[in-house]
Amino acid sequence: MQDTLEASAPQARGLVLDWLASQQQAMQDLLQKVVNIDSGSRDEAGVTAVAHALAERLQAAGVPVQFEAVPGYGVLLHAQVNAAGEGAPIVLMGHMDTVFPAGTVAKRPYREEAGRAYGPGVADMKSGLVLNVFVAEAFARCGGLKAPLHLFFSCDEEIGSPATRDLIMDRVRGARAVFNAEPGRVSGNVVTSRKGSMLVEFEVEGVAAHAGINHAAGASAIDALARKTLALHALTDPATGVTANVGVVHGGVVSNMVAPHARAELDLRFTADTNPEDLLARVRAIIEEESVPRTQGRITVARSTLPMKPTPDYLLALYQESARTLGFEVQGEFTGGAADSGLTASVGVPTLCATGPVGGHPHTEREYCELTTFVPRAQAVALAVLGHP
16 A cells, blocks of 8 residues: 555546545445434434444544544544645544434335435435545545545534534634535535524423413413514514524413413524624523513523535635536535534635535435435545645
């Protein structure tokens, strides 16, 4: 391998592309392995099992891997190729958790049909993890890197990275660039900016009473929650890009009791032009308002993911030229979905997102990955890494 590692840059470029071109089936095999591991957010054992499955492939290629425990969530995976390279690193990033609960794999395991792979997390984003692993392995086997190349896989992205957001920002601060392997858009495009997200959990306390005998003595928490929901939904403003959705509600005890308690979960999305502190203040005012006499609301949890600031033109152009060399065209897109790329962009690191294989219908039973996009998009990332100044 040493002779290969000392190959000239043009030779290494050809070797990297050729090696990746030979790995289609191996990519699919590793994808099947990790998709068939339940790894929902907070599933420590499942996320850790995914990390070890990916690490086995890297370690077999001589890539050193480190695990960093995150109690309650699993582990972070760190790996490096060309650690002694020149200057700041380029980072290939991803997350190992999914939105699916334990037992999902047993109900609908990995399968392939008509050129697509299906299964929980197959697009978001286990295929992206596999792509990054093979790009790193290609450089470990073929050489050609000037800068260090880091892999950084997190464990709680799907719930807003509550345990890892500071770790992510610290890890990438000062890097040359980040390529985040969220799924490529159905169009084949990459993502150059994203909305931020905010999850707000809140509860409302009311006064219990018999709904038939003593209705007026009660104060319905459900009534208050309904009014708050309408007010919160009114925060949606297409002109500013803010959307608000109360997506989960619970409340009451039995139908003939005025509800003494209710709770809900609110999802907010916003652009980089929105001040999240001001938005949260508006939400808090609605929740804490006595919308029904003798009821009281309060926020119990509030956490957010930062919006992804636009990708610098040069980084998008670099990836586009790499793709064009390989025979496909790609554009940059804005999306309402939030991701850890918002964290990396927030600390000033040039970030390009959705560099994973093309996929669709994430977070649903219809989620799929276009298998024919694995090799060319891995090659495009590799060329962009090689071409980065």
